[in-house]
Amino acid sequence: MSGxxxxxxxxxxDDTVLVALLRARPDLATPVPADTAVLAARIATRASVSRACEDLDTFTLTVLEALLVLDADQRPVPLPELAGLLGKEVKARQLKQTVALLRARALLWGPDDALSTPPASRDAVAAFPGGLGRSVPELADPVLTDLGDDEHRVLKTLADGPPIGQTKDAALVVPLAQARTPIQKLLARGLLIRRDGKTVELPREVGLAVRGDRPLGRLQVTEPALRTTALTASVVDETGGGEALELARHTESLVNAWSEDPPSVLRTGGLGVRxxxxxxxxxxxxxxxxxxxxxVAVAAGLIADSEGVDPEWVPTALADTWLxxxxxxxxxxLAQAWLDLPRLPGLIGQRDEKERLLNPLSAELNRPGAPRDRRRILEALAGLEPGTTVADPAELAAVLAWRAPRRGGRLRDDLVRWTLTEGTxxxxxxxxxxxxxxxVLLTEGPALASKQLTDSLPAPVDHFLVQADLTVIAPGRLEPELADELALVADVESAGGATVYRVGDDSVRRAFDAGKTAADLHELFRKGSRTPIPQSLTYLIDDAARKHGRLRGGAASSFLRCDDPVLLTEVMAHPAADALELRKIAPTVLVSPLPLSDVLDGLRGAGFAPAAEGPDGRVLDLRVSGRRIPGKARAARRPVHVPTPSEEQLAELVRLVKAGDRARSTQRGERVSVPANHGNGPSATVDLLQRAAKEGRSVLVDLVDSHGTAATRVIKPQIVxxxxxEGYDLSYGEVRRFPLHRITSAALVED
Incomplete structure (x- = not known):
């Protein structure tokens, strides 16, 4: 049968079919095929076939393998023969739908009575299609009745796949009478073939005979079941909103911690375990x-490698905007940075093939395909009804493995588990x-996703509850200004749905150092608390206020002043005075050559409570805001897949391919070319084109566009x-203009 x-x-x-083909396989469109012959050659390449199979589900790949078992890459195969090989469990309608899908991707072509596949499919799809070995035509009807149990077991093992096995018995084929092992007996009977001195292979015909009424084994016709639980969408969103707040809080703490004490970058890159x-x-x-x-913080640009002599992981200027x-x-x-992260954080803590520990931020975690795989998992969840939760990550991994068995690699199941954990x-x-x-983040981007999150976050509260033990409970997310003021005077003890703060000597002094007064703090607690203010808190604030600021510091490099000479005398008598190089220049003034911040820290360590003041005598906040390095622009992500052209571009491309076909079928007459050294070529080409315009004849021109793509057009010149x-493009159906320097040859079209 010829196909x-x-x-x-x-x-x-028609154009609709070709546009759909190029949409499904965008790699075929770059560069633009000159004609259908070029397009067909590109379709049949091993790399393109392999890429086209990546998104095929398990059953579709099984059908393609069945076609290869029937040698559809060498001869046309009728649909009934394909249906017979697949077995009765495959319904006719499902098979026709799958065949149509393969046709749409040009992995299969021809009518139902003569189906063909590209020869490259055998190398690109599977080493052993259907788990079967190579065909041995003389074994079309193998006899298996006289075999022993041990021989049947060997055949059954190889028939289940793969059809090859390693054995020392393959070293020499002996007559049946001399055979001692099952392998030797099967080789002698011709039911196994010897590939080399250590390898045997089960012929396809024998494998099919062993399998009996299941020629391709047990088929996975439909995707595995996925157990789910229905939750209220609002419950899912509210829980996620609380987790979003925790994410922001922990990241802020990370930035603040590394502002004050940045960790070193390992010599091999990354962050140390300690x-x-x-x-x-x-x-x-x-x-x-x-x-x-x-x-995620590094991926978002909030933290970066300082790249100095002693590099450290330091927050960037972008962190201040984020805060x-x-x-x-x-x-x-943060969520968008994770979605686009070309790395696998789930590998952290594991060991590589050389037993080296994989650290955070190390280059060994780089995986360019991670964003694609992450999106595929999330899109599977997004395809469920809102609020639908997956009961078992392993079941989701099985569903995704059925939908695209050629994706994910050896970490496929781990990727699902890691994505669910990280996504939460x-x-x-x-x-x-x-x-x-x-x-919304997955489909619309971060701008609209942040607006969507607003509805999921708890409404901010404008009050807190002060307890007798000097703890302050925020019964929800505080208004930003109130949260900042409370964080200045109290330390967070625990966070969650309700945040617990604790007020202490150090935290009150921190507020005073920032310029707050006792009256400011009393007013904060009076207005913000829904419970009575305990006397212990009032006494704590007032007592700290009496001690705070009695010593005033300035720059001389720095100075200390105090209205109480006795206190200054006490300071000078302390051992810290020598370390701080303090010197009395007046009964109420001391000076030091050290920076003011060092002097104040030294006095605080000695038990005093000094405050810094500015030129106007007001209290200054000398707290270090933390180190910063310039923010680095995030590198543009290279698309993992070849980008799909727009519908207009695809339609244009199909028109160009068909124009190339028409041009190739045109008979050429007198011809001139532009030689490599240009010589007289250009003038001869212009002469021929001008003559064609004068005589009203058409010409066949070969040209190269601005992208270096060659094309052939039939033009009826009007102006040269x-x-x-400038002329009417008969291949394209409109008047077009072509730069003469891009024309490589021209030939008159024979009448």
């Missing part, structure tokens, strides 16, 4: 979450379901001059 060629089949298709454990302890999170926070942003914007920045920490997921904000050929 049509791929090129002829493509020429017979440093990661320390920050996990400071943030009061486990090491897995700490590693994820670090990876002043609203919680919604903070979250969307990033508030993209909650309770195993995708949040509304996460779904000024370095331009």
């Amino acid at each position: 049509t060629t791929l090129a002829d089949w493509l020429r017979a298709q 440093e990661m454990r320390r920050i996990a302890k400071d943030l009061e999170v486990d090491e897995t979450r700490a590693a994820l926070l670090i990876e 002043t942003a609203t919680p919604e914007v903070r979250w969307s920045t 920490a990033l508030a993209v997921l909650s309770r195993g379901a995708i949040t509304s904000a996460g779904k 001059g000024g370095g331009v050929l």
Whole structure:
């Protein structure tokens, strides 16, 4: 039976079919094929076939393998023969739909009575299609009745696949009478073939006979079941909103901690285990979450390698902008950075093939395909009804493996588990379901996702509860200004749905150092608390206020002044006075050559409570805001997939291909070319084009466009001059202009 060629089949298709083909396989469109023959050759390459198979599900790949078992890459195969090989469990309608899908991707062509596949499919799809070996035609009807049990077991093992095995018995084929082992007996009977001195192969015909009524084994016709639980979408979103606040809080703590004490960059890059454990302890999170926070903060540009002589991981200037942003914007920045992260944080803590520990921020975590795989998992969850949660990550991994078995690699199941864990920490997921904000992030981007998150966050509260033990409870997310003021005078003890603060001597003094007065603090607690203010808090503030600021410092490099000479005398009598190089210049004034911040820190360590003042005598806040380095522009992400052209571009491309076909079928008459050294070529070409314009004849021109792509067109010249050929493009159906210097040859079209 003879079948049509791929090129002829493509020429017979209408523009809609070809546009759909190029949409499904965008790699075929770059560079633009000169004609259908070039397009067909590109379709049949191994790399393109392999790429086209990446998104095929398990059953579709099984059908393609079945076609290869039937040698559809060598001869046309009728659809009934394909259906017979697949077995009765495959319904006719499902098979026809799958065949149509393969045709749409040009992995299959021809009518139902003569189906063909590209020869490259055998190398690109599977080494052993259907788990079967190579065909041995003389074994069309193998006899298996006289075999022993041990021989049957060998055949059954190889028939289940793969059809090759390693054995020392393959070294020599002996007559059946001399055979002692099952392998030797099967080789002698011709039921196994010897590939080399250590390898045997089960012929396809024998494998099919062993399998019996299941020629391709047990088929996975439909995707595995996925157990789900329905939750209220609002519950999922509210839980995710709380997690988004925790994410922002922990990242802020990370930035602040590394502002004051940046960790060193390892010589091999990355962050040391000791440093990661320390920050996990400071943030009061486990090491897995700490590693994820670090990876995402660096990916978002909030932290970067200082790249100095002794490089450190230091917050950037972008961190200051992020710290002043609203919680919604903070979250969307981090979530988008994670979504685009070309790395696998889940590998942290594991060991590579050389037993080296994989650290956070190390180059070994780089995986360019990670964003694509992450999106594929999230899109599967986004395709479920809102609020639908997956019961078991392993079941989701099985579904994704069925939908695209050629994706994910050896870490495919781990990727699902890691994505669910990380997505929950990033508030993209909650309770195993995708949040509304996460779904918008996936489809619309961070700007709209941050707006969507606003509806999920608890409404900010304008009050707190002061307890007798000097703890302050915020019963929800405080208004930003109130939260800043409370964080200045109290330390966070625990966070969650309600945040617990504690007021102490150090925290009150911190507020005074920032310029607050006792009256300011009393007013803050009076207005903000819904419970009575305990006397212990009032006494604490007033007592700290009496001690604070009695000593005033300035720059001389620095100075100290005090209205009480006795206090200055006490300071001078303290051992710290020598270390701080203090010198009395007046009964109420001391000076030091050291920086003011060092002097004040030394006095505080000695038990005094000095305050800094400015030229106007007001209290100054000398707290160090932390180190910063310039923010670095995030590198543009290279697309993992070839970008798909727009519908207009695809339609234009199809028109160009068909124009090339028409030009190739045109008979050429008198011809001139532009030689490599140009010589007289250009003038001869212009002469021929001008003659064709004068005589009203058509010409066949070969040209190269601005992208270096060659094309052939049939043109009826109208104007030739000024370095331009203008004429009616018979291949394209309109008047067009072509630069003469891009024309490589021209030939008159024979009548």
